[in-house]
Amino acid sequence: MSTDGGSPEGQQDxxxxxxxxxxxxxxxxxxxxxxxxxxxxxxxxxSMFLTFTSASVVSAALVGQATKFSDAFVLLAVIVLCIDVAMGLLTQVRVLNVAQEDLMYVTAMNRLRAAYVDLDPDVAPYLMAAYHDDESGSERTYFFFGNRSAFSHVAGSSMVFMNCANAALIAILSGLLLTLVGAGTTAAVIVGAACGFAFLAASAYYGYRAYAGIWSRYTPLSPTPPDGPDL
Structure with missing residues (x-):
């Protein structure tokens, strides 16, 4: 404990x-x-989701061959697809959470780099990752050279992969349920595809809103200068 009567700010300095x-x-x-x-x-x-889905589909196919694709097989297929969709949705939620957590870690490390630059401004030219803790800084840290489109970054993400996988499962399940109530094959295909695309669009919209909401609630400590990052 200091005895010189100095302020906490002075002790920090x-x-x-x-x-x-x-x-x-x-x-x-x-x-x-x-x-x-x-x-x-x-x-x-x-990986666990893909393994579970693959194993369940193979198991359903084996049961179908054994039962000569009877009504019991159709019921089993519906139950298996429902479980697959449930597992897929839970995995999708976790993937979205981790994507947000990853952005959190990147932004936090950008802020620490800003503190490094404050301690020694001469290290700034040697940092390829950004030292600005805002959206522009996070984009630079994800790709140092700065010439990759946002579309390619999003399209190649695990989030979009899970969205597409779940959309396919939902489309198949929707079409199968329609055939159970007497709809024709054409109607089942059209409605199933529509359900899959609707889920994909809803997931993309929700993911965009979640991403935009992060920056709307966050105040950076070392934002990127108006004239662009210091390269």
Whole structure:
């Protein structure tokens, strides 16, 4: 405890830059470890979902051959598809959560890099990742060279992959349910495809709203300068 009567601000200013750098580096490593764990976990979840879906479809096919595709097989197929859709939706929720968490970690590490630059401005030219904790800074950190379109980034994401997988399952389940109530094959295909595309559009809209909502509620500490990032 200080006995010189100084203010907390004065005590903070007395902390050596080397100590601050060590504290920032410790936090940086913690964020890196958390980000790596989250990415590994969500990839495992997706692999588990694909394995479960593949195994259930193969099992249904074997039952269909054994029962000569009787009414019992149709009932089993509906139950299996319902379970697959449920597992897919749960996985999709987790993928969306991890995508938001990943953006959180990237933004936090950008803020730490801004603190590094404050400690030593000469390191700024050597940082390819951004040191601005706003949307533009996060985009640069995701791709250092800055010439990749947002569409390719989104289209190639795990989130879109899960949206498409679940949309296909929902389309198949919808078409199968229609055939059970006596609808023709053409009607089942059209309605099933419409349900799948509707789910895909709704998921894309919800994901966009969730992403936009993050930046609308967040105030950056070191925003990107109006004339662009310092390259």
């Amino acid at each position: 007395a902390v050596p830059p080397s100590v601050r750098a060590q504290l920032l580096a410790s936090e940086h490593w913690g964020l890196l470890a958390s980000r790596s764990t989250a990415q590994s976990e969500v990839l495992t979840r997706i």
